[in-house]
Amino acid sequence: MEVTLGLLDQIPAIDDGGGVPSGGSTTMRSILTGSKSKEDNKNTMVVSTEATSSYPVVVDESLDGLELGLGLSLGGGGGGLKSKTVVTGGWSQYARILTAKDFPTTLVSKPNSCSSSSSVNIPNSSTSGNKRTATDSVSPPNGTSVVGWPPVSKAHRMPNLASQMKSPTENFISKSEQNKSKNRTVGIKDYSDERNGITNKKYRSVKVNMDGTLIGRKVDLNAHTSYEMLAQTLHEMFFSKWPSKEAVKPSRLLDGTSEFVLTYEDKDGDCMLVGDVPWEMFISSVKRLRIMKNSESNELASRCEENSDRYRD
Amino acid sequence: MDPNPKRPKTVDRVDSVEVVNSSESTQLLCSIDPNRKRAKTVDRVDSAESTQFPDEVLERVLSLIDSHKDRSSVSLVCKDWYNAERWSRRHVFIGNCYSVSPEIVAARFPRIRSVTIKGKPRFSDFNLVPEDWGADIYPWLSVFALAYPFLEELRLKRMAVSDESLEFLATKFCNFKALSLLSCDGFSTDGLKAIATHCKNLTELDIQENGIDDLGGHWLSCFPETLTSLEVLNFASLNSEVSFDALEKLVSRCKSLKVLKVNRNISLDQLQKLLSHCPQLMELGTGAFTQELISGPVTEFKNMFSNCRNLITLSGLWDATPLYLPVIYPACARLTFLNLSYATLRSDELANLLSHCKSLRRLWLLDTVGDKGLEAVGSCCPFLEELRVFPAHPFDQQIFLGVTESGFVSVSRGCPRLRYVLYFCRQMTNAAVAAIAKNCPDFTHFRLCIMNPGQPDYLTKEPMDEAFGSIVKTCTKLQRLAISGLLTDRTFEYIGKYSKNLETLSVAFAGSSDLGMEYVLQGCPKLRKLEIRDCPFGNAALLSGLTKYESMRSLWMSACNVSMNACRALAKEKPRLNVEVIRDEDGADDSQAHKVYVYRTVAGPRRDAPPFVLTL
Numbered sequence: 001m002e003v004t005l006g007l008l009d010q011i012p013a014i015d016d017g018g019g020v021p022s023g024g025s026t027t028m029r030s031i032l033t034g035s036k037s038k039e040d041n042k043n044t045m046v047v048s049t050e051a052t053s054s055y056p057v058v059v060d061e062s063l064d065g066l067e068l069g070l071g072l073s074l075g076g077g078g079g080g081l082k083s084k085t086v087v088t089g090g091w092s093q094y095a096r097i098l099t100a101k102d103f104p105t106t107l108v109s110k111p112n113s114c115s116s117s118s119s120v121n122i123p124n125s126s127t128s129g130n131k132r133t134a135t136d137s138v139s140p141p142n143g144t145s146v147v148g149w150p151p152v153s154k155a156h157r158m159p160n161l162a163s164q165m166k167s168p169t170e171n172f173i174s175k176s177e178q179n180k181s182k183n184r185t186v187g188i189k190d191y192s193d194e195r196n197g198i199t200n201k202k203y204r205s206v207k208v209n210m211d212g213t214l215i216g217r218k219v220d221l222n223a224h225t226s227y228e229m230l231a232q233t234l235h236e237m238f239f240s241k242w243p244s245k246e247a248v249k250p251s252r253l254l255d256g257t258s259e260f261v262l263t264y265e266d267k268d269g270d271c272m273l274v275g276d277v278p279w280e281m282f283i284s285s286v287k288r289l290r291i292m293k294n295s296e297s298n299e300l301a302s303r304c305e306e307n308s309d310r311y312r313d
Numbered sequence: 314m315d316p317n318p319k320r321p322k323t324v325d326r327v328d329s330v331e332v333v334n335s336s337e338s339t340q341l342l343c344s345i346d347p348n349r350k351r352a353k354t355v356d357r358v359d360s361a362e363s364t365q366f367p368d369e370v371l372e373r374v375l376s377l378i379d380s381h382k383d384r385s386s387v388s389l390v391c392k393d394w395y396n397a398e399r400w401s402r403r404h405v406f407i408g409n410c411y412s413v414s415p416e417i418v419a420a421r422f423p424r425i426r427s428v429t430i431k432g433k434p435r436f437s438d439f440n441l442v443p444e445d446w447g448a449d450i451y452p453w454l455s456v457f458a459l460a461y462p463f464l465e466e467l468r469l470k471r472m473a474v475s476d477e478s479l480e481f482l483a484t485k486f487c488n489f490k491a492l493s494l495l496s497c498d499g500f501s502t503d504g505l506k507a508i509a510t511h512c513k514n515l516t517e518l519d520i521q522e523n524g525i526d527d528l529g530g531h532w533l534s535c536f537p538e539t540l541t542s543l544e545v546l547n548f549a550s551l552n553s554e555v556s557f558d559a560l561e562k563l564v565s566r567c568k569s570l571k572v573l574k575v576n577r578n579i580s581l582d583q584l585q586k587l588l589s590h591c592p593q594l595m596e597l598g599t600g601a602f603t604q605e606l607i608s609g610p611v612t613e614f615k616n617m618f619s620n621c622r623n624l625i626t627l628s629g630l631w632d633a634t635p636l637y638l639p640v641i642y643p644a645c646a647r648l649t650f651l652n653l654s655y656a657t658l659r660s661d662e663l664a665n666l667l668s669h670c671k672s673l674r675r676l677w678l679l680d681t682v683g684d685k686g687l688e689a690v691g692s693c694c695p696f697l698e699e700l701r702v703f704p705a706h707p708f709d710q711q712i713f714l715g716v717t718e719s720g721f722v723s724v725s726r727g728c729p730r731l732r733y734v735l736y737f738c739r740q741m742t743n744a745a746v747a748a749i750a751k752n753c754p755d756f757t758h759f760r761l762c763i764m765n766p767g768q769p770d771y772l773t774k775e776p777m778d779e780a781f782g783s784i785v786k787t788c789t790k791l792q793r794l795a796i797s798g799l800l801t802d803r804t805f806e807y808i809g810k811y812s813k814n815l816e817t818l819s820v821a822f823a824g825s826s827d828l829g830m831e832y833v834l835q836g837c838p839k840l841r842k843l844e845i846r847d848c849p850f851g852n853a854a855l856l857s858g859l860t861k862y863e864s865m866r867s868l869w870m871s872a873c874n875v876s877m878n879a880c881r882a883l884a885k886e887k888p889r890l891n892v893e894v895i896r897d898e899d900g901a902d903d904s905q906a907h908k909v910y911v912y913r914t915v916a917g918p919r920r921d922a923p924p925f926v927l928t929l
Contacts, residue, residue: 216476
């Protein structure tokens with residue numbers, strides 16, 4: 001998808017004047033559906049993440065510790081996204097990345113409340129008994145997104161954007177960036193990304209499919225520390241019922257001498273042999289695993305292409 | 314059915330698998346001997362009392378009762394009725410999967426054919442519950458495989474369902490017929506492949522709003538040529554393309570198909586072909602109505618719906634534009650439920666459409682229709698009972714579009730039969746809500762979401778207390794209430810005092826002190842579910858409900874002011890409650906309980922809790 005930062009300039013203009021959403025979004029639609037592909041959708045629920053996949057991230061290194069993603073100013077907003085970017089001051093701006101100074105000090109009552117998975121704390125929550133008057137600002141600062149608010153369920157989140165984004169493949173925040181930043185966005189904890197299996201410190205599972213088996217399995221990569229461990233787990237999952245054959249010992253899965261070959265699809269969609277890169281690099285780039293029959297593949301490359309096409313149907 | 318009035322009513326409301334507090338009933342629960350009942354029948358015949366029904370007759374009579382609430386009442390009458398009820402029950406409803414264990418269910422109800430289970434707390438829909446929290450269906454399935462091998466129906470809401478579970482379901486239950494998954498997650502289309510492949514008698518496959526890994530549309534092609542029993546097929550929420558050829562063939566051979574909801578990839582001309590094969594359809598979810606996918610001019614499609622004489626529900630209609638919307642006009646007169654929540658219509662477009670829809674009972678809209686569109690609703694749909702208005706741009710704070718209080722008031726004027734409303738807006742006034750309550754006193758479900766948290770009446774700048782006060786005072790049948798806006802304890806005082814029938818209350822960014830929550834816990838006799846987020850309620854509030862929680866299904870409190878010690882105290886006092894705290898991932902402040910989930914249970918503490926869930 002050839003979408004550049006320049007496109008961001010155009011977005012506010014589209015909805016300038018408030019306008020009719022359907023009219024305004026036509027332009028968006030034509031930009032984006034032109035590149036609609038047949039690639040499969042990773043997670044239908046997370047429209048927001050898919051929406052952001054077309055737009056490059058603006059990472060401001062000076063905002064240390066904040067995890068950033070760029071939200072669309074086209075009402076794509078905060079809710080399902082990891083970002084807290086919001087259009088302030090009208091449509092003529094880029095979405096601006098909020099920093100700690102955007103929050104009135106009274107609001108953030110605890111040092112780590114930014115990492116709390118709930119919303120920004122209300123001032124009275126730590127001093128119960130204070131009567132709140134109409135003039136007290138109990139709401140988060142204007143323009144801040146609060147986790148899970150407004151309470152719109154998955155089916156009704158961002159219908160306009162959902163209509164424009166058919167099936168982008170890649171998630172736009174690359175895994176290495178996500179792994180780098182440890183802190184969560186202030187006030188936002190978005191589990192929709194975790195459901196994608198993209199970034200989840202505790203449970204990072206990827207799907208494993210084996211040729212000839214209808215149902216795939218899931219394996220938690222964070223629970224493994226090396227290729228050998230992974231091979232062992234996969235062996236237990238797929239080959240434990242086989243009579244103990246020399247051909248399918250765990251170690252042989254890795255070295256290519258067995259009947260099966262362990263491959264994976266990385267974040268660029270390429271089919272790679274497991275074991276070539278260091279483990280850390282592997283974890284950060286793997287999206288899906290596949291156990292292939294060695295006898296069927298003449299050349300790994302052509303085999304992989306074929307498989308990736310099959311996946312993307 | 315008149316349960317013995319002398320029997321102490323220990324619980325106000327019972328779910329199908331209820332938690333009864335009296336020791337006698339607990340004995341009943343524990344001492345079920347399936348064989349004992351049969352022997353008793355023999356004895357009884359010998360010493361028959363003329364007033365006593367033989368058990369078989371009683372069972373036959375009770376088998377006609379469907380409502381699980383009535384059945385629960387029946388089971389409390391006496392031992393004989395309890396036994397007759399459990400033998401005759403075919404469907405069990407489990408409102409909270411952790412309130413009971415699958416073993417207990419299987420022991421009590423030997424002849425179940427249909428199961429409905431709900432799992433995660435409702436706020437998991439809004440990302441407030443971490444992934445891998447639980448509610449895995451697999452343990453249930455493995456027990457059911459032994460206890461109910463002839464299980465026919467499974468309906469799940471907010472459960473974690475893996476592909477393995479779906480494969481297990483498809484292969485271990487030979488008579489399985491109906492699967493409905495609403496807001497579930499953890500599975501992919503591979504799991505659907507298993508269902509399609511193995512369930513030879515499938516009548517229903519209903520997939521809605523799930524966190525599903527969509528790996529492609531091949532699953533649909535897995536339905537065998539021999540499958541002709543399908544009555545319900547809903548895959549509207551899946552994004553990838555299915556083989557139209559396979560779909561068309563499937564639809565043609567399933568002559569009993571009543572509900573068909575396709576996904577966005579099905580074009581209008583494809584839909585026309587489908588409809589020609591199933592004119593008997595009652596509920597239809599269309600594909601996209603956008604111009605990119607439509608090939609022919611409108612006239613080609615004008616007869617598309619003319620043969621669908623049974624169609625009463627229409628949904629889908631993604632991106633419907635005024636050019637193609639008239640295609641549905643022929644079907645509008647008979648429609649009772651129209652779901653336009655994916656169509657970004659303007660007020661005039663909606664008005665044109667609604668002028669054809671005289672019979673509407675339920676209407677779902679996007680707020681792009683504006684107040685003017687709602688005026689049209691008020692004038693065209695006098696029989697309307699349910700209205701849901703969803704926000705087109707919920708997360709954009711700067712938008713001033715959408716609907717306001719005046720739209721709501723117009724609807725209330727034209728639709729006095731309104732019972733159910735879900736309304737997202739950015740401004741509201743107390744006076745408007747008072748007028749609405751007066752116009753529509755029959756509300757049973759009133760869910761008002763003023764999208765900016767803690768926002769007052771925008772005209773008077775006062776809190777919105779009087780708004781909800783007028784609702785609870787006027788609408789005596791109110792069962793479900795969701796409140797928003799700037800609210801003080803007064804709102805809760807009203808709620809506690811006036812809403813005698815309230816069962817579900819959702820609170821966010823409201824209240825001034827512990828009193829708020831206390832009012833509700835001390836009033837509201839029928840309260841079952843209380844979910845609270847971001848309110849200043851603390852330990853005193855939590856503990857004021859000590860005697861109440863066992864009569865409720867569950868309590869959720871997040872981002873309030875509750876400490877771990879208070880939770881521990883509650884857990885200690887009430888062993889039949891599970892008091893769970895979900896720990897923050899960056900676990901800073903360990904003395905505060907950031908997310909508390911309290912629910913009654915007969916199954917004891919969870920055995921499958923992940924590390925971040927602490928059971929106290």
